Amino acid sequence: MTLPYASGYHAPVMVREVMDLLTPERGGLYLDGTLGGGGHAEALLERGPEARLIGTDRDPDALREAGERLARFGERFTPVRSNFADAVAAAGIGDGSLDGVLLDLGISSHQIDVDERGFTFRPGAPLDMRMAQATAAEPSAADLLNEMDEAELANIFFRYGEEKRSRKLARIVLEMREREPFATSDHLLDAIRRTLGPRAEAADKARIFQALRIAVNGEIQALERALESFRKALAPGGVFAVLAYHSLEDRLVKNAFRDWSLDCVCPPGFVQCQCRGTPLGTTITRKPMSATEQETLANPRARSARLRGWRAA
Numbered sequence: 362m363t364l365p366y367a368s369g370y371h372a373p374v375m376v377r378e379v380m381d382l383l384t385p386e387r388g389g390l391y392l393d394g395t396l397g398g399g400g401h402a403e404a405l406l407e408r409g410p411e412a413r414l415i416g417t418d419r420d421p422d423a424l425r426e427a428g429e430r431l432a433r434f435g436e437r438f439t440p441v442r443s444n445f446a447d448a449v450a451a452a453g454i455g456d457g458s459l460d461g462v463l464l465d466l467g468i469s470s471h472q473i474d475v476d477e478r479g480f481t482f483r484p485g486a487p488l489d490m491r492m493a494q495a496t497a498a499e500p501s502a503a504d505l506l507n508e509m510d511e512a513e514l515a516n517i518f519f520r521y522g523e524e525k526r527s528r529k530l531a532r533i534v535l536e537m538r539e540r541e542p543f544a545t546s547d548h549l550l551d552a553i554r555r556t557l558g559p560r561a562e563a564a565d566k567a568r569i570f571q572a573l574r575i576a577v578n579g580e581i582q583a584l585e586r587a588l589e590s591f592r593k594a595l596a597p598g599g600v601f602a603v604l605a606y607h608s609l610e611d612r613l614v615k616n617a618f619r620d621w622s623l624d625c626v627c628p629p630g631f632v633q634c635q636c637r638g639t640p641l642g643t644t645i646t647r648k649p650m651s652a653t654e655q656e657t658l659a660n661p662r663a664r665s666a667r668l669r670g671w672r673a674a
């Protein structure tokens with residue numbers, strides 16, 4: 362299978378399914394909060410002259426890449442460097458003005474491919490993981506491993522990495538950093554091996570590195586803040602589509618879409634409804650959509666993708 366809109370930078374996931382969710386087909390004003398290599402954005406802009414898109418990303422590499430790719434759309438494309446949690450304010454988007462919002466969470470293949478960015482568990486890579494390529498003021502993965510206390514580290518490995526031996530791993534990190542500060546992937550790989558023993562597989566390493574990345578970038582907190590701001594920015598009939606690759610993120614999205622679709626959100630025991638008393642919209646994916654087997658074979662990253670959609674009333 363050839364992956365539509367794939368580039369050397371990133372292969373976008375479930376493009377056809379995302380396009381089917383995002384209406385209107387002729388195009389409108391869209392916001393892509395996770396521009397990456399601009400694959401989904403290009404598919405949206407190709408809908409026709411009525412399609413306009415504001416694209417945000419924290420990562421300057423993404424804005425550079427997508428900026429070049431989407432330059433042919435002229436003023437129909439507006440790039441904004443921002444955390445998507447602040448995108449509505451950063452791009453000056455008014456309430457009720459967007460026809461569609463897309464979040465394709467996580468990181469791009471490019472970010473993993475470049476060792477210096479420090480997302481990879483290939484040996485010898487620096488432990489950085491900051492999506493925004495921030496200055497030293499923003500703590501890197503190495504800073505967290507060298508400075509957090511044992512309970513905080515255990516919490517990260519447990520909550521974001523579902524690591525059963527989270528406390529042991531945190532204890533080993535603290536023991537190791539007494540002798541030498543954590544600086545490269547080798548240090549964390551060594552801590553993982555000492556915790557999980559020879560059982561440690563690539564999937565374990567990926568899970569634990571991902572947990573640290575989520576903490577470094579405040580990814581759960583950013584999503585929590587972003588959801589409500591994007592809901593308010595949607596026009597009546599506008600669609601919110603989210604691709605999540607982590608169960609915590611998918612649960613946040615599922616719960617938000619469910620709550621917004623309820624007609625009453627009063628606490629139990631209220632005799633008379635005192636809340637908005639009407640749904641804010643409808644969940645349009647009863648169950649999360651997954652990539653086809655064909656796509657998963659061609660792009661293993663698509664395997665964990667969960668796509669959900671919600672339409673504003």
Ligand SMILES: C[S@@+](CC[C@H](N)C(=O)[O-])C[C@H]1O[C@@H](n2cnc3c(N)ncnc32)[C@H](O)[C@@H]1O
Pocket residue numbers: 371372373374394395396397398399400401402417418419420423443444445446465466467468469492580583584
């Ligand atoms: C999976 S990639 C998106 C790929 C994109 N859909 C495409 O077609 O190429 C995720 C992108 O979101 C960005 N990102 C993740 N969290 C972000 C946040 N809170 N704010 C802004 N950008 C974020 C990452 O830097 C990365 O470039």
